[in-house]
Amino acid sequence: MDQYQTRNDVPEKYRWNLGLIYQDQAAWDAGFSKLENITKQVEGFKGKLAQSTQSLQQAFEVQTELELLIEKLYTFAHHLSDQDTRDATNLGQVDRIASKATEIGARLSWMDPELLETPTDQLKIFQNDPLLKNYSRRIENLIRSKPHQRSAEVEEILSLVSEPLSSASKAFSLLENADMPMPTVKDGAGKDVLVNHATYITCLESDDRVLRKNAFEAYLGSFSQYKNTFAATLDGNVKNHVFYSRARNFKSAIESSLFNDTIPLSVYNGLIDTVHQHLPLLHRLMRLRKKILGVQDLNLYDLFVPMVKPADIDIPYEQATKMVLDGVKPLGETYVNALQKSFSERWIDVYYTTGKRSGAYSGGMYQSKPYILLNHKDNLGSAFTLAHELGHSLHSYFSNANQPHSKSSYPIFLAEVASTTNEMLLHFHLYDQAKTKEMKLYLLDHLFNQFRGTLYRQVQFAEFERDIHAMVEQGEPLTCQTLGAHYAKLNAHYYGKDVVQSEAISYEWARIPHFYYNFYVYKYSTSFAAAQYFARKIYDGDTTITEKYLQFLKSGSSRDPLDTLIEAGVDLRDSKPIEAAFKVFEQALDEFEKIIA
Ligand SMILES: [Zn+2]
Known part of the structure; x- marks a missing residue:
């Protein structure tokens, strides 16, 4: 129900x-x-x-x-x-x-x-x-x-x-969300489908390849019709960042942005370098995808459709809560007891009713319960969402309980560590419990999507963002041609020769709102990598790391974010934690290939 x-x-x-x-x-x-x-x-x-x-x-x-x-x-x-x-x-x-x-x-x-x-x-x-x-x-x-x-x-x-x-950024948002007409395309059965910002990814996840292709080309095609205007809004926004960094005596826009979290530039650049070194693993995933989907050419519109059909199992909320509780067991009694409070004290608003805000989030404040809004469906995806949001809420719970108000709220740089760690613990738990091949493959495919979406794709964005700021700082113009050419080049480099590139992709930059956030997306990737490290060690019963991780959850913003992670055992100044995350990815690829062989 x-x-x-x-x-x-x-x-x-x-x-x-x-x-x-x-x-x-x-x-x-x-x-x-x-x-x-x-x-x-x-x-x-x-x-x-x-x-x-x-x-x-x-x-x-x-x-x-x-x-x-x-x-x-x-x-x-x-x-x-x-x-x-x-x-x-x-x-x-x-x-x-x-x-x-x-x-x-x-x-x-x-x-x-x-x-x-x-x-x-x-x-x-x-x-x-x-x-x-x-x-x-x-x-x-x-x-x-x-x-x-x-x-x-x-x-x-x-x-x-x-x-x-801030006008450039406002203009982008209005053009994208209000003024731009959205296309209607034909699906494989000849039926009309409206493609807008909300349905685009759903179309790309569809089994219907005709719909995927049409949606991809028409949606990005709409952006291409406004390519000069989008280039001007992005140019204006980048110049805004450059202006402030110069006015405030920073060497560059990127350094000015990293300054807020006290992150050295070498961490940002090192992340990009390490991801570059591990592109062969992404290429391997692409070849696997091509084989599983059984397509002659793997196109950019074939990247979102699940390789494995969602295991057809009904997971009611009560069962999802039990799964999550079992998953986080390696974190110990204190954590499990705190998590149990989220149910007994009613932190969570579980089900959708008309008018309720969509999606899921963890909220609350210093003196309240760390509330969670969900729109739970009885499926595995929702169980992962529950684990994710509880990760955030328990992080808030422990930081609020152990820090004064002014040092309690953890920065974005650290936020996704706790949520992803919980998701990974659930993943390992379910994987070891899985009774069928289908379930194992489904879980691995889910994990592959996380790696592709959070580590590779966000770093690709981070690299593009770094480069276009540098271009402006060197006096190079940002036009739809220069932006498109650089974006297409990066995309081809990331996905490799097993994915057919297309003209439409050189307009994808125009639709990414994150390019207006001022060096934000790399934080998803570093958090994700740190979480891979923690989850693996915690799941394997490393009590020292588990203890340090619990300490981390209590630390809020009492130190610089990088130092907070170093204290917990993850030193992002070094490439090792990111490399360790790729090891998890590689092992998952090995597993998948072994099962289907
Ligand atoms: Zn989150």
């Missing part, structure tokens, strides 16, 4: 308990009415923030109180609204807290600049003062950013130009 008419039809134990955040609307309103007063208290510190350790500590404490309240109000409003996105009252509540938070942010924007006027020596004293220990990271980051801070006058101009400079 995975279809309920209304929320009231869903048994209570499958609905998240938001009442633990606010009992009712009146309690939320009462919380909201406190915002103004606390904001004024923080404003009272203006001009005397860094006067003494005591004044700084008091200001930070009140600000934390304010941040917690905003988070709490926002979390409740947006989780409530996601239950039924059509509900205008709930949506209004989200708007109300979001715009109040923006207003408060602007009113308190003097804080960091005021602190930055303090001499570095004094800031270092603050950083090491026990009274300010909860805020040491915040002060440390401020000191680190000092060389990139400009005079008050320049800072004012930089903040004034930020809105006009």
Whole structure:
């Protein structure tokens, strides 16, 4: 059973308990009415923030109180609204807290600049003062950013130009999502199928090869019709990044972006190099795919269709929860007990009902349960989604329990480690339990897709992103010709000679929103690789690594992300962890080939 008419039809134990955040609307309103007063208290510190350790500590404490309240109000409003996105009252509540938070942010924007006027020596004293220990990271980051801070006058101009400079990215989004007409194509039976952003990948996953080909060509063809405009929006966006990096005294746009997470450029470049060295494994997968699909030529539109049909088994939610619990057992009792709370304390909103937000996510805030939104279907994919989101939520749970608020929220660079580790533990568990060849092959194919999508494809994107920024920095124009030629070249290099390249692929860059995110996608790949390392060791019963991993989950943002992973045993400055991940991939390929032989 995975279809309920209304929320009231869903048994209570499958609905998240938001009442633990606010009992009712009146309690939320009462919380909201406190915002103004606390904001004024923080404003009272203006001009005397860094006067003494005591004044700084008091200001930070009140600000934390304010941040917690905003988070709490926002979390409740947006989780409530996601239950039924059509509900205008709930949506209004989200708007109300979001715009109040923006207003408060602007009113308190003097804080960091005021602190930055303090001499570095004094800031270092603050950083090491026990009274300010909860805020040491915040002060440390401020000191680190000092060389990139400009005079008050320049800072004012930089903040004034930020809105006009975001026009290129806005134009991209509007062209792609609102203005561009979407094509209708014929499927293998001659029926019309609308191809849009939501259905494109579904079409590529279809068994119907005619539909795959038509969808691929027509969808990318639509982008080609606006190729000059898309090139201009991407060019504008890259120039935006380059402008800021120069204005803030960075050597390059990429270094400016990596600075936020304190990631050395060598980690980024090293990741790309290591993936290049392991392209032969991707080529091997392509040859395998060609053979299994039984096609004469493997085309770019043949890459998404599963090689193995989803094992035709029904996995009700209760069974999925049991699978996940069994899967994470190697993490030990503390972890399993915490995970069990997600069910007994009703963190999870399980089933789809009309109007509910699509997809899945892990949410919550510092003082709430780490809630999870799902749209569970009774299949294996949903069981993996459950494992994934619980990975995030348990990471939040342990970090929130062990860190002060200002050091609790882990950065994106670390986020996908915990989710992927759980998915991999589930994979190993199910694989060892699998009774049929079909099930084993299905699990391996699922894993192959993860490797192709997360390690190879995201790194291909990361490389393209690096290169187009360098082109702009060297004064080379970004046009639809230069972008298309470079994209097609990279694509051919990644997939190798066993995949037929096509003209249409030289417009794929135009549809990737991640190229507007400022060096973001590589974090998926490094997280994924680190998780491969952890999961294998944990599953094999390495208690030292398991203990370090649990420590990692508790560490939030208390250190630089790279150091956090080094402490846990994964040093991404070295190529070894990425190579170890490819070993997992290679073994999976060996297994698959052995089974079908
Ligand atoms: Zn995730």
